Amino acid sequence: MGKLEKASVGFLILLGLLPILLELLGEGIPKGYILRILSSALMLSSLALAQNVLLGYTGYPAFGSVAFFGIGGYTSAILSKNFEVPLWFSISLGGVMASVVAFLIAPVLMRLKSHYFAIATLALQLALGEMVANLEFTGGTDGINLPIYRGFMEDYIFYFLFLSLAVFSFGVNLYVDRSVFGYALKAIREDEVAAESTGVNTVLFKSYSFSIMAFITGLCGGIYAFWITYIDPVSMFDPLLSVKLFVALLLGGVGTVAGPLWGAFGLELVSEIVWSEFTQIHGVVLGLLIVLAVLFLPRGLAGVRR
Amino acid sequence: MKVLEVSDLSAGYGDVEILKSINLYVNEGEIVAIFGSNGSGKSTFLKVVAGLLKPWGGTIKFYDHNIEELPPQERVKRGIALAAEGRQLFLGMSVEENLLMGGWLRRKEIKDNLEKVYSYFPQLREKRKTLAGDLSGGQQQMLSIGRALMAKPKLLMIDELSLGLAPAVVDRLAEVLKSIRDKEGISILLVEQEVSLALDISERSYVFDLGEIVEEGPSPELKRRDSIRKTYLSVG
Numbered sequence: 001m002g003k004l005e006k007a008s009v010g011f012l013i014l015l016g017l018l019p020i021l022l023e024l025l026g027e028g029i030p031k032g033y034i035l036r037i038l039s040s041a042l043m044l045s046s047l048a049l050a051q052n053v054l055l056g057y058t059g060y061p062a063f064g065s066v067a068f069f070g071i072g073g074y075t076s077a078i079l080s081k082n083f084e085v086p087l088w089f090s091i092s093l094g095g096v097m098a099s100v101v102a103f104l105i106a107p108v109l110m111r112l113k114s115h116y117f118a119i120a121t122l123a124l125q126l127a128l129g130e131m132v133a134n135l136e137f138t139g140g141t142d143g144i145n146l147p148i149y150r151g152f153m154e155d156y157i158f159y160f161l162f163l164s165l166a167v168f169s170f171g172v173n174l175y176v177d178r179s180v181f182g183y184a185l186k187a188i189r190e191d192e193v194a195a196e197s198t199g200v201n202t203v204l205f206k207s208y209s210f211s212i213m214a215f216i217t218g219l220c221g222g223i224y225a226f227w228i229t230y231i232d233p234v235s236m237f238d239p240l241l242s243v244k245l246f247v248a249l250l251l252g253g254v255g256t257v258a259g260p261l262w263g264a265f266g267l268e269l270v271s272e273i274v275w276s277e278f279t280q281i282h283g284v285v286l287g288l289l290i291v292l293a294v295l296f297l298p299r300g301l302a303g304v305r306r
Numbered sequence: 307m308k309v310l311e312v313s314d315l316s317a318g319y320g321d322v323e324i325l326k327s328i329n330l331y332v333n334e335g336e337i338v339a340i341f342g343s344n345g346s347g348k349s350t351f352l353k354v355v356a357g358l359l360k361p362w363g364g365t366i367k368f369y370d371h372n373i374e375e376l377p378p379q380e381r382v383k384r385g386i387a388l389a390a391e392g393r394q395l396f397l398g399m400s401v402e403e404n405l406l407m408g409g410w411l412r413r414k415e416i417k418d419n420l421e422k423v424y425s426y427f428p429q430l431r432e433k434r435k436t437l438a439g440d441l442s443g444g445q446q447q448m449l450s451i452g453r454a455l456m457a458k459p460k461l462l463m464i465d466e467l468s469l470g471l472a473p474a475v476v477d478r479l480a481e482v483l484k485s486i487r488d489k490e491g492i493s494i495l496l497v498e499q500e501v502s503l504a505l506d507i508s509e510r511s512y513v514f515d516l517g518e519i520v521e522e523g524p525s526p527e528l529k530r531r532d533s534i535r536k537t538y539l540s541v542g
Contacts, residue, residue: 180406180413183399187407190396197356197390199382199411199457 004258004302005174011261012167015042019156035159039227041268042162043220047245048252048260049169050216056255057176058209059189060110063118063242064125065217068098070236072218073225074132077144080226087149091161091222098218099211106207122239129237143232146225158227165223166261169216173257185209251293253300262301307334308367309461309493310355310386315364317354324350326517328364332461337487337494339504339525341538342514348497349391351514352463355495356388357381368461383411385460391469391497393450397439401430404438404449408456415458423452426482444475451479455486461493462486468500476500480507501538505529513538 001009015038022031047069055061072094079090105124112120132138149157176182184205187195196202225231244267252263270289274282297304308331315328324347332338340348353359355366357378366374373381387408396404405423409416424431427448433441438449447467454462467483468476480503487494498504505511505525513521513534521534528534 183403183407184410186399186403187396190398191394193358194390194394194396195407196378197358197382197388197394198407198453199379200407201377201379 001174002258004256004262008170008258008261012163012170015163019159031155035156037268037272039159039162041265042159042166043224044245044248044268045261045264046162046165046169046216046220047241048249048264049166049173050213050220051245051249052173052254052256052260053176053185053216054209054213055249056173056260057182057185057189058206060206060209061114061118061246062121062210062213063246064121064123064239065213065245066237066239066242067121067125067128068102068214068217069221069224069241070125070128070132070233071098071101071214072221073231073236074138074144074221075218076222077146077225077231078137080146081144087226091219091226094222094225095215095219098221099215102214103207103211106210107203110203110206110210122242125237125239125242129233132237133233139232141233143230143235146229146231148229149226158223161223162220162227165216165219170257170261172212172216173260177257181208247290249300251290251297251300253302256300256302259300259302266301307369308332309334309336309369310495311367311370312355313365313367315351315354315366316362317350317359318362319350319359323362324517325354325361328517328519330512330519330522332493332495334493335487335491336510337483337496337508339496339498339508339511340514341498341501341504341511342520344499345516346514347517348514349465352388352390352465352495352497355381355463356386358388379411382457382459385458387454387457387459387462389447389450389454389462389464391465393446395438395446395449395453398437400435400437401441401449402434404453405430405434405456408453410457412456412458416456419456419458423455426455426486427452443470444472444479447471447475447479448482451483455492459492461495463495463497465497467496467498468503476503483507501534 022029022034051062051065075097076090076094079085079093109120110117133141153160176185184195184200187198187200188202188205192202221236248264248267249260251267252261253259271286274285278285310332312328312330316323316325318324328351340351342348350359354361357376361374365372368384368386373384396407405420406416409419412419429445430448430452433445438446441449451464467479483494486492496504496508505528508525510523511525511528512519521528
């Protein structure tokens with residue numbers, strides 16, 4: 001394991017221990033604020049790590065991957081509202097639904113490459129958003145209100161759910177980076193025809209990769225839905241979230257295991273500081289920082305360590 | 307015994323017919339060369355046999371079984387491997403990772419096959435951690451052939467062995483290919499623009515022109531044929 005990867009494991013363990021510290025410190029600190037920022041960063045990490053499996057290792061940029069965030073979120077919300085299934089079960093089914101949809105459409109969608117593929121996925125995201133806005137059982141443009149979670153560890157539950165998802169996504173990336181399965185994906189990224197001529201079933205492996213991305217993104221959507229307790233088509237199929245997760249991924253380093261995690265935390269931290277310090281012009285400052293990062297860190301934060 | 311037997315094969319891109327009624331065979335343990343001018347359909351022919359391009363008509367038999375409907379990975383499984391034109395390596399992956407990918411469908415025997423490839427190309431063992439993109443042209447060609455050998459093929463197809471390589475390197479590669487054929491009993495189908503090389507290394511040759519076979523026969527005999535000498539060897 002590389003240094004940056006070891007540091008990431010250490011960092012994730014520290015994040016796991018953080019609630020103990022927060023409890024020990026008691027009332028004096030803004031617990032809710034800290035947990036909210038960290039949960040957002042962990043959510044963004046998971047989305048970036050999911051995209052990394054597809055873009056970083058397989059070479060397909062799904063610019064509209066948030067479509068699966070929406071599918072996951074809406075599936076769990078509808079299940080929870082209509083059938084009163086437990087939280088963990090509805091979130092899991094959201095992930096499963098997203099990955100099944102992805103697996104079914106992948107053979108068609110992944111005939112396209114590079115920017116054509118990116119645009120097609122974006123079209124999927126926007127089309128699904130419109131569809132959800134016009135259907136009755138999804139609540140239309142009014143959206144769906146979800147019950148506020150009360151129960152076991154209620155202050156920390158979403159923080160731990162996002163943390164678990166980030167750990168899982170990190171593990172998936174580590175596996176893809178080192179395994180024979182990952183070799184096949186990398187071969188597709190490098191030269192799809194050559195991969196096919198060495199005997200890789202490229203259609204199948206691209207579908208796997210797409211589904212893994214969708215599964216993690218779908219789980220993320222489910223957790224997010226219960227976290228904010230209200231979802232509508234605008235928030236669940238938001239193109240800005242796509243932009244944000246791509247910036248996090250590029251900032252951290254595409255095709256590296258640890259990069260997306262650090263990119264997401266870096267971006268979340270910077271945007272939070274910029275937001276509080278430059279309220280009027282935070283968009284400009286953030287944009288400038290992104291331009292500088294692209295200019296001086298072309299291979300992302302993980303690239304600096306290489 | 308015929309390893310490969312192609313009958314009345316036609317293929318093309320879009321509306322353009324590139325191959326017209328090709329009849330060609332390769333015997334077990336034989337080295338067969340295809341040569342001809344640019345755009346004569348040589349590489350397209352290998353692509354069709356490898357399953358990377360669908361034929362328009364005709365049949366392709368591999369050990370007497372029709373394979374023209376099979377996907378590429380199934381053909382690799384049966385024993386057809388292609389070292390493609392321009393080498394088509396995974397440039398961002400190491401030498402060893404490239405070779406391991408070559409053995410994708412023979413993962414159980416991967417260690418033995420890897421050792422075998424390294425014994426034919428010791429330079430690859432020295433460079434096994436190097437990225438394929440950082441290799442010299444000759445080493446990349448070795449890697450391309452090595453990767454194809456990892457699939458333990460019965461028929462090895464090589465597209466443009468000599469492309470962009472120094473004559474000394476090509477001679478060495480040709481020697482290795484002959485020893486691979488002798489030791490492993492693999493049949494080799496070689497597409498080559500360097501006609502004298504193609505005729506020297508092979509037992510039989512086919513000459514492609516505008517998608518058709520215009521001449522064929524044992525290579526030593528073709529070498530003496532006037533039409534070949536005038537058109538391709540610049541003699542007489």
